[in-house]
Amino acid sequence: MIALKNPKALFPGLMICIVVAFAARFLADHYNAPTMLFALLLGLSLHHLADDKKTLPGITFAASGLLKCGVALLGLRLTFTDIGSLGLRTVLLVVCGVVFTIAIGIILSYVLGRRIKFGILTGGAVGICGASAALAIASVLPRSETRERDLAFTVVAVTTLSTIAMIAYPILGESMGFDERTMGILLGVTIHDVAQVVGAGFSVSEQSGNTATLIKLFRVTLLVPIIVILVFCLRGERRATGASVFPLFIIGFAVAIVVNSLGILPDMAKSVLSTLSTWLLVVGIVSIGIKTSLKSLSEVGGTAMIIVTLETLFLLVMASLVLHFL
Numbered sequence: 001m002i003a004l005k006n007p008k009a010l011f012p013g014l015m016i017c018i019v020v021a022f023a024a025r026f027l028a029d030h031y032n033a034p035t036m037l038f039a040l041l042l043g044l045s046l047h048h049l050a051d052d053k054k055t056l057p058g059i060t061f062a063a064s065g066l067l068k069c070g071v072a073l074l075g076l077r078l079t080f081t082d083i084g085s086l087g088l089r090t091v092l093l094v095v096c097g098v099v100f101t102i103a104i105g106i107i108l109s110y111v112l113g114r115r116i117k118f119g120i121l122t123g124g125a126v127g128i129c130g131a132s133a134a135l136a137i138a139s140v141l142p143r144s145e146t147r148e149r150d151l152a153f154t155v156v157a158v159t160t161l162s163t164i165a166m167i168a169y170p171i172l173g174e175s176m177g178f179d180e181r182t183m184g185i186l187l188g189v190t191i192h193d194v195a196q197v198v199g200a201g202f203s204v205s206e207q208s209g210n211t212a213t214l215i216k217l218f219r220v221t222l223l224v225p226i227i228v229i230l231v232f233c234l235r236g237e238r239r240a241t242g243a244s245v246f247p248l249f250i251i252g253f254a255v256a257i258v259v260n261s262l263g264i265l266p267d268m269a270k271s272v273l274s275t276l277s278t279w280l281l282v283v284g285i286v287s288i289g290i291k292t293s294l295k296s297l298s299e300v301g302g303t304a305m306i307i308v309t310l311e312t313l314f315l316l317v318m319a320s321l322v323l324h325f326l
Helices: 007-031 035-044 047-051 056-077 080-084 088-111 116-140 147-175 180-190 194-204 206-221 223-233 235-240 248-262 267-291 294-298 302-325
Strands: none
Touching (some): 007 056, 007 267, 035 147, 047 267, 056 248, 080 206, 080 248, 088 180, 088 206, 088 302, 116 147, 116 194, 116 206, 116 223, 116 248, 116 267, 147 267, 147 294, 147 302, 194 206, 223 235, 223 248
């Protein structure tokens, strides 16, 4: 509404988010660390801007509109042909990994006295695609006082664990005697973020890297059914908080997959839009960081980290056992 009535009001806050996003990318490139993590940390350090009436509209727009556009454009990275090339057994492994990880997150949240929605958020982030999944899932959860705080925590947690996994999982796979293709499947099924999957896969071999990347992108497509299920299950709460009945960005995500599968976009346009998607997500993470205070983040509690860690270990153990015995 703000964007339609007064676009100029968005400029100060939006420009700050964009500048900080470039700074995060610069630091990530020079220190070989995840861009998303730097974006969130830099955003957290600028929390005072969330109280400024001049910058708040643009920051809010980046945290909602731009973020959702970035998620929608992720669909341009995959085609139906890619999915078909994985094989039924691999597809079933990926689907089961996502579903069971979310289920474990819900169970752990209930047992450890946290909200069920926290388990959905963290389980989806671990099971699907790290920070990107966390952003998408958080955007369809009913609004609450803790939603943005929980999202910021989840991004930090899954990015940290994903970086550790990028180093440790190839060593684990080698110790289990996995060949290059099986190693790629393990990495693609279990590591949270796309960048870390690519890094881990190609550190083993080109075949492992290609396999891991393809499987990871298939995990990203599972955002569509998961979001649809969440919207259906939470439709009453979403209406009560004024949220739309169905998020348009998920329709955009599905359309992007179809467009990419049909091959109607020139390679140059697809490359530009994929890069734009990455930048929109980074800008969105910056805005989430700005809107989250460090004090509120510290209130999440140690049980939250236990939940995310156990979800990560569950996914690793499940995939390792399936690949080892089957």
